[in-house]
């Protein structure tokens with residue numbers, strides 16, 4: 134079974150190619166911002182999401198060359214696949230019968246330091 138990546142580009146805004154890509158390339162002077170050693174061809178023709186997802190704001194975008202972009206996408210795909218494998222088939226669901234009282238949040242398992250007393 135192969136992992137499909139065919140829906141990756143379907144979430145881009147409609148003016149992605151006509152407006153956003155030319156804007157980002159011009160802003161970054163058509164120079165690759167990733168500059169991966171041994172991969173980079175410097176001349177940027179594509180736009181990359183700095184943090185992957187649906188944030189298409191200009192601060193989350195940067196100009197990249199095709200080679201760096203392909204490399205980064207491949208690494209991200211591999212990491213996502215490894216994460217899915219580590220978690221199992223789906224993320225664990227909380228039992229609907231549990232109340233929030235027992236849930237302490239991400240800091241709940243931090244050991245309490247008895248010397249860190251407020252004075």
Ligand SMILES: [Zn+2]
Nearest residue numbers: 165173198201
């Ligand atoms: Zn590059």
